[in-house]
Amino acid sequence: MSRATLPAGALVVSCQAHADSPLHGPQWMALMAMAAEAGGAQGIRANGPADVAAIRAVTRLPIIGIHKIGDPRGVFITPTAAAADGVVRAGADIVAIDATTRPRPDGGPLAAQIRHIHETWDVPVMADVDTLDAGLAARAAGADLVATTLAGYVGGTAPDEPDLRLVAALADRLDCPVVAEGRIRTGTHARLARAAGAHAVVVGTAITNPLELTKRFVRAMDDGR
Numbered sequence: 001m002s003r004a005t006l007p008a009g010a011l012v013v014s015c016q017a018h019a020d021s022p023l024h025g026p027q028w029m030a031l032m033a034m035a036a037e038a039g040g041a042q043g044i045r046a047n048g049p050a051d052v053a054a055i056r057a058v059t060r061l062p063i064i065g066i067h068k069i070g071d072p073r074g075v076f077i078t079p080t081a082a083a084a085d086g087v088v089r090a091g092a093d094i095v096a097i098d099a100t101t102r103p104r105p106d107g108g109p110l111a112a113q114i115r116h117i118h119e120t121w122d123v124p125v126m127a128d129v130d131t132l133d134a135g136l137a138a139r140a141a142g143a144d145l146v147a148t149t150l151a152g153y154v155g156g157t158a159p160d161e162p163d164l165r166l167v168a169a170l171a172d173r174l175d176c177p178v179v180a181e182g183r184i185r186t187g188t189h190a191r192l193a194r195a196a197g198a199h200a201v202v203v204g205t206a207i208t209n210p211l212e213l214t215k216r217f218v219r220a221m222d223d224g225r
């Protein structure tokens with residue numbers, strides 16, 4: 001099967017909804033992906049085989065598949081080979097996996113999971129990292145793309161702004177596409193990420209999470225009282 005790739009300059013829209021959102025469910029994520037495509041997105045990021053399959057049924061855009069499993073404070077973005085298998089079977093073109101240097105749930109090295117995905121499915125692996133060192137290690141372990149997805153989420157509290165310095169540092173040191181992801185909230189952020197060397201930019205909350213966006217407005221209005 002030939003799989004789609006992410007064109008340079010692509011806006012990828014992450015279509016995910018937590019269980020506490022009325023939009024949780026494959027049918028709603030498929031509609032979200034259709035809206036994103038109609039708006040010009042050139043890729044979709046989606047969580048779990050059910051959402052990936054529903055989105056695959058409505059678009060030919062490249063899908064970055066993930067499967068969040070377990071405790072979000074640990075390695076939980078596609079933490080195992082089996083989790084990766086599920087999203088590729090459902091139709092993902094690229095698999096994104098946690099590639100921080102934290103211990104993995106199966107105790108194995110990152111390289112083993114990447115090798116499994118390459119050898120079993122021949123699809124590219126996107127390494128979701130938090131630091132430059134993790135990005136370099138992930139590339140050395142065989143990752144095909146490196147994304148800043150987990151910057152700010154490993155220990156401590158995530159800042160409001162995207163980590164564009166990490167985008168620039170990764171783009172400077174890596175010989176593979178770097179993807180800017182995480183807290184890209186405005187068109188200016190996206191443009192700056194491209195200028196910093198990002199091959200593509202992933203936007204989630206700012207486009208597909210009305211629950212969180214509404215909360216932000218409510219908080220801002222409360223603060224102004």
Ligand SMILES: CC(=O)N[C@H](C=O)[C@@H](O)[C@H](O)[C@H](O)COP(=O)(O)O
Binds near residue numbers: 204205
């Ligand atoms: C840290 C983590 O779990 N990130 C997740 C990864 O898939 C998603 O919850 C984010 O929405 C996605 O990365 C896009 O980022 P933002 O929603 O900030 O545009």
